[in-house]
Amino acid sequence: MTTKLIEYPNTKLWMAAIKPPMYSVAIMPIWIGGAVAFAETKYFHPAVFSTFVAAAVFILAWENLSNDVFDSETGIDKNKAHSLVNLTGNKTFIFWLGNLFLVLGLLGILSIAWWQQDLTVVGIILLCCVLGYMYQGPPFRLGYQGLGEVICFFCFGPLAVTAAYYSQTQSWSWTSLAASVIVGIVTSLILFCSHFHQVKDDLAAGKRSPIVRLGTQKSAQLLLWVGGSIYILALLFVLLGIFPTWTLLSLISLPYALKLFRHVWEYHNQPEKVSNCKFLAVEMHFWSSLLLGLGFILAAS
Ligand SMILES: C/C(=C\COP(=O)(O)OP(=O)(O)O)CCC[C@H](C)CCC[C@H](C)CCCC(C)C
Numbered sequence: 001m002t003t004k005l006i007e008y009p010n011t012k013l014w015m016a017a018i019k020p021p022m023y024s025v026a027i028m029p030i031w032i033g034g035a036v037a038f039a040e041t042k043y044f045h046p047a048v049f050s051t052f053v054a055a056a057v058f059i060l061a062w063e064n065l066s067n068d069v070f071d072s073e074t075g076i077d078k079n080k081a082h083s084l085v086n087l088t089g090n091k092t093f094i095f096w097l098g099n100l101f102l103v104l105g106l107l108g109i110l111s112i113a114w115w116q117q118d119l120t121v122v123g124i125i126l127l128c129c130v131l132g133y134m135y136q137g138p139p140f141r142l143g144y145q146g147l148g149e150v151i152c153f154f155c156f157g158p159l160a161v162t163a164a165y166y167s168q169t170q171s172w173s174w175t176s177l178a179a180s181v182i183v184g185i186v187t188s189l190i191l192f193c194s195h196f197h198q199v200k201d202d203l204a205a206g207k208r209s210p211i212v213r214l215g216t217q218k219s220a221q222l223l224l225w226v227g228g229s230i231y232i233l234a235l236l237f238v239l240l241g242i243f244p245t246w247t248l249l250s251l252i253s254l255p256y257a258l259k260l261f262r263h264v265w266e267y268h269n270q271p272e273k274v275s276n277c278k279f280l281a282v283e284m285h286f287w288s289s290l291l292l293g294l295g296f297i298l299a300a301s
Pocket residue numbers: 025026027029055056059060063064067068071077125128129131132133135143148149151152155156160191194198
């Protein structure tokens with residue numbers, strides 16, 4: 001069973017393989033954790049923040065490179081021209097480059113622990129890395145069982161946001177946890193959306209993504225409910241006094257959410273047309289998270 005290859009010119013192919021916009025996904029949990037910490041303590045440690053952002057980007061680069069390596073072993077990416085392994089034809093190089101990024105990322109996290117004389121952040125981020133490995137690496141490959149979105153929620157939501165908050169304050173916060181639920185949900189939606197156009201290849205490789213399990217129509221409906229829930233949660237947290245009123249700024253990102261929902265609703269069963277929906281989800285994630293964090297900063301000023 002083959003899927004029609006999406007044709008890209010060469011540079012576009014490399015950009016599609018490297019996926020620069022996707023790296024905002026690593027930055028936003030650190031931004032939200034830092035913003036809540038600033039709102040609550042009026043304290044901000046720029047060196048810790050920028051080291052954490054760089055480390056998160058390196059760790060996500062490792063995750064993506066090793067994803068291409070592990071997927072090349074199951075054959076699921078055989079029709080994916082924009083896989084780094086297919087593009088370079090050198091799996092070993094991509095594997096070791098990924099490992100180098102992991103080491104750089106962990107060194108960044110270790111330097112935060114050293115500044116703080118506290119290993120808590122290292123423990124939380126190591127847990128994210130273990131879960132990130134279990135998502136795609138042998139013998140677990142939990143993503144193939146449809147568990148990727150749950151792992152994604154915890155890693156980019158409660159774990160990463162809490163670690164970022166802790167790196168600034170060396171304490172815990174319910175507000176940070178509430179904000180992390182929103183970030184976790186919207187990050188999982190990106191992964192969910194990335195699977196709409198891959199049903200044929202996923203089925204052929206035995207990957208039971210949520211879209212394979214539910215079908216594209218039900219998945220398009222679910223996207224609407226789960227995506228809408230982040231705005232309802234933000235409103236609820238403001239009404240309960242957990243979030244400052246300024247965080248309602250995140251509602252300004254609603255047009256990006258509606259653009260995504262409409263696109264998927266219309267094209268859910270047309271792989272070529274729906275294939276860009278994960279980047280619409282990245283836009284929704286970027287603006288909703290940026291504005292949520294800004295709301296916390298403005299409330300503190
Ligand atoms: C590589 C990821 C998704 C690609 O998945 P898939 O194989 O379906 O896609 P392709 O068709 O494009 O091959 C991302 C997976 C994320 C994972 C569930 C959790 C990652 C954990 C990270 C290590 C956490 C980093 C947190 C950071 C903020 C410190």
